[in-house]
Amino acid sequence: MSRVATWEPRLHALITGAMHRPFAWGSHDCALWGADIVLALTGTDHGAAFRGTYDDAAGAAAALRTHGAGTITRTFDRHLERITPGLAQRGDLVMIGNGRAGSIGVCMGALGWFVSDEGLISKPRPEWSRAWRA
Template sequence: MRLKDWQQRFSDFGKARASMPFAWGSNDCCTFAAAAVEAISGVNPMADVERYSTEVGALRRIAEAGDLKALAAAHLGEPVSQLLAGVGDVVLVMNEGREMLGICNGVNVMAPGEFGMVALGMDAALAAWKI
């Protein structure tokens, strides 16, 4: 599923998102993870999700699926143990009492933050999806 040059594409993705602030519908945890998967595989797993631009819209999409884990599973397949997450895999983490999606960089989970990409510890990981 990964493109031959996925490592360079993943690096380019990280550089492009490093200082990009959080924004509902364009750089929130779901769109961030989907964009990373697209960079690695050439396929946006959330292409069929109705667009939103507010927190209410994002929460509606999540509620329609059941929860964030179910939404991710609907687009990425069944999750695996977070212990199996490797570079470029999508990871579900708990951050400040809220679930969010991020991308494993091999050591941490990278996710969109208020002022740019943030690193979260893998100890906060709940599940992962192999890409």
Template sequence: MRREDWPERLAMFVAGARSRAFAWGAWDCTTFADGAIEAVTGAARFEDLRGGYDSAAGALAHLRDVLGVPDLPAALDLRLPRRAVPFARRGDLMAFAAGLDALPALGVSTGPLAAVLAAEGITVRPAAEALIAWGVD
């Protein structure tokens, strides 16, 4: 369930993440997605996936070890409902092509745009370019 003040909390979360540099296991798609979920709902859902790796290969191995899934979209599928990209709402998570090390980049919908984690911090992409969306409720 979304908090009453989730729009403000999500905006503060994204603003705070803008200049934070990507770091495997410390500030990556998993921690970014979980932070966005926590801003919207008040509860993290992927604490068990945080840390324990320092590379793309390590992140994938960690997902296999902890959840038995091959990648982060499969992990999100276990805990969040998929939503058709055109029906994604503000605060929903989205996956985009061309992330780091050929992995998808994760973002959070802010309306027609999405805040997407990249090597240099947060970038903005059209939400319509997302490959997958997950509902955050």
């Protein structure tokens, strides 16, 4: 998947806009955050089938079974190339935790930005368990 020419300002705008936006199932959760990153970078929306279809954790799990590959990890594996977290570059997707209880974020160098109840939070590279080229 190739990035659009304007991916850098689009990524910056997305991060700036989400900095203080709290977590919300079905509109601003980690899966849709990852899809939003890929959309900003490539123009491809892998999250279109998911948007607006759930509003809680059980609904998110059902959406992953219905529209995805069963888990968040397998769903991202279906659409993106998995890479070693240590090789992630700016704009690539990264994960903390495991495939069932993990959270997707975006690599911005040594830190990844992840959705939380307080807005975006950063986690350092050594905490990343998986990564995908975006």
